[in-house]
Amino acid sequence: MAEQRSSSETRAEIVPLPIVSDVSETLQAELDRLFPAREIERVLLIVPPNLAADAFSFRFAQKGRYENFPPYGLGVLASHLRAGGIEVSILNLHHHLLKTTRSGIDEDVFDYDEVVGDAIAKELRAFRPDLVGVTCMFSATHASAVNVCSEVRRIHPHLPLVAGGVHITNALQDATTRDRIVTEFSAVDALFSFESELALAAFVRAVNDRNDEAGLAQMTFLADSDLTFAKRMVPEGADLDVMPALDLLQLPELTEHGTIGTFHPLVEHGTRFATALFNRGCRAQCTFCSVRSFNGVGVRQRSVAAMLDELAAMRDEYGIGHLMWLDDDFLYDRRRSIELFDGMIDRELGLSWDCSNGVIAAACKDEVLAAAAEAGCMGLVLGMESGNPEILKRIRKPGTVDVFMRAAERLRQFETINARVFLMIGFPGETYRMIRETFEVAREMALDWHVISKLNNLPNTPLFRQASDEERRLKTKQIFGAKHYATGGAYLSKSKHDKLRETHKASQFSLDRSIVDVFDDADPDAIPTDAELDRIWVYMHFHLNFMRTLREERPEKLKQAYRYLKHITDVAGPDNAMAFYCRAVVHRKLYEKSDHSAVERLGELLIELPFWEDRLAEFGLRPGDLDD
Secondary structure, X not given: OOOOOOHHHHHOOOOXXXXXXXXXXXXXXXXXXXXXXXXXXXXXXXXXXXOOHHHOOHHHHHOOOOEOOOOHHHHHHHHHHHHOOOEEEEEEHHHHHHHHHOOOOOOOXXXXXHHHHHHHHHHHXXXXXXXXXXXXXXXXXXXXXXXXXXXXXXXXXXXXXXXXXXXXXXXXXXXXXXXXXXXXXXXXXXXXXXXXXXXXXXXXXXXXXXXXHHHOOOEEEOOOOOOEXXXXXXXXXXXOOOOOOHHHOOHHHHHHHOEOOOOHHHOOOOOEEEEEOXXXXXXXXXXXXXXXXXXXXXXXXXXXXXXXXXXXXXXXXXOEEEEEEOOOOOOOOHHHHXXXXXXXXXXXXXXXXXXXXXXOXXXXXXXXXXXXXXXXXEEEEEEEEOOOHHHHHHOOOOOOHHHHHHHHHHHOOOOOOEEEEEEEEOOOOOOHHHHHHHHHHHHHXXXXXXXXXXXXXXXXXXXXXXXXXXXXXXXXXXXXOOOOOOOOHHHOOHHHHHHHHHHOOOOOOOOOOOOOOOOOOXXXXXXXXXXXXXXXXXXXXXXXXXXXXXXXXXXXXXHHHXXXXXXXXXXXXXXXXXXXXXXXXXXXXXXXXXXXXXXXXHHHHHHHOOHXXXXXXXXXXXXXXXOO
C-alpha cells in the first residue's frame, strides 16, 4: 500500500542552507580571513567527552562504566590527510577524562572543566595546529562538543576551527534543527556534513593550493556569508580501503578505562578491544534511523584483503584480542561475509568479535553463522525492534515475524554465539496490544538477552519528519538542552547518581510499584503514556531477561549468563536484587554450590531496599531457597 505523505512531513522537509550568488569571491575572502598565509601543515582532530560536565558522573567513570570507543572515523580522516603530506594529531578528550578519574585523583578535587581545558591548552601549545576539527557523533555529545569548540576559541581566538559528525549532519540537514545547530556552534568557522574524509582533504588542498571552489564539498561556512558547498564526495573503492591511523587511536589503553560494545563482560578480562568497519551504509530503510541520511542509499564494501590486513595490524602491532564491528549491515553480502570469515581463519588471526550494532535477521543463514562462529563470533544482536506486523510495516523494518523466528531458530544452534535482540517500544500509535505482541514474539524466540529501549526520535529521520510541529519543537528543545541527557542509565547526572540509593529508583527503573499484569490491567487498544512505558520496560526486562535466564540449563549458555550477570551486579546494577538472585541460581547450576557473595549482597539489599522483597515475591522467587 502506498504511503500518504502527511502535512507535518511536508513542513519538516530537509532544507539546504542558503547559497550565496558570488561564490568565488566570497570563498576567497573566507579563506584569506581564516588562513592569511594560505597554508595548512598540521591538523588537530578532537574527540569531545561523551557528556558535558553537568551530566558526567565521576563515580561511573571511576568504576569504568562509561563506553570508551576508539575514534575510528577520525583515524580514517587522519590517514587521508597524511596521504596529502599533512601532519595529524588526535586529542581524545573523552579517554583523557576517563583516564584522569581512574588515576587516583579524589572526587572532591576533580574538576571536569579544568581537566578538559588544560588538555586542550596543552595540545594546542605542543602541536601548534593550523586547523582544528571537532567531531560530534551522538546527540548526547552536543553540549560537550559545543563547550570544546568554545574552549578552543577562547584559548586561540584566531585558530581556524571546523566541526562535523553524525549529530551535526543530522541537525544541519533537518529544517527543524538547522538554525539551532548553526547558532549553538557559533564558535566554529565551518561545519562538515556526512562522511568527510574526502571533503576535509579537499578543503585542505583548496587552502594550500589556492584552488577555487570546484573541489569543495559537504561544508558550510558559518561567518556572515552562510556559504554552502552541497556536493557530496562519497568514499568508494580504494578510498574505502584506507586503513585508519591506528597509531593515533590509543588502542591498548581504551578498555583499561571504559568499555567497548555490548558483549565485553563475556570476553576474558584484560583482553584489548578495538573496532573496525567493513561495510558503510545499510540496505534497510527503517524510519527511526538516520544511517541512510548520513551514509546515503545502499551499502559500500571494503575489499576483504584490506580488511584482513587491518585486523592483522591491530593484533600484531597493538595486541588486540577482541573486535567490535561498527557496521550497520555487517552481513550484507553472504559471499563476501564468508570470504572474510574464511580469511580470518586462514590467517589465524585468533580474534574474538561481536556485532553490538545489530544484524539484519534475513542475513542469518546457516552457512554464514557457521563460518562466523568458526571465525570467532561470540556475540551478535538481531535488529527486530517490534514483533507486531503493523508496526514493522510502519517503520519499514526489513523483516517479518516469520523471518525473525527463523533467524532465532538458526542462532540457537550455535551455542558459542551469545545471541540478543533489539526491542523498541513507544512508536507513534503503538498500543498495549502491539507491545504485548512484541513481548510474546521475543519470548518465543528464546534468545539470550533482550536490549529494550524506548523510542528516541532523532532529527533527519523519516519518523522525525512525520511528527507534529509541537513534537519536533519539544524534541529539538531536548536535544539542545544542556541537561537533557541526565535522564537514566549511564547518563544519570552526578546528583541523581548520588541520590539513587536514597530514592530507590531511577527514571527507567520504578520498582516501588507492582509490575504484575502490566498488560492484563490495561486497555489493549490504549496508547501507553511515557510513565506507563517505563513500567512496561521493567516488566519486559524482568520476564525476557532474568526469568528466561532462570530457566536456562545449557552449560555454555549458563557460563555466558553468569559472566553477564556478574557484570550487572558488580558494575552496572549493584542495587539490582533480581540480578543477584539470578546470579546465585546460575552459579549453583554451574558449580553445584552457592555463590556466597551474591547471596550475602542479596540479603543486604532486601533490608536496604524493601521493595525488592515484593518484586521477587511477584515472580515466585524465594531468597531462602538459595541457602546451602
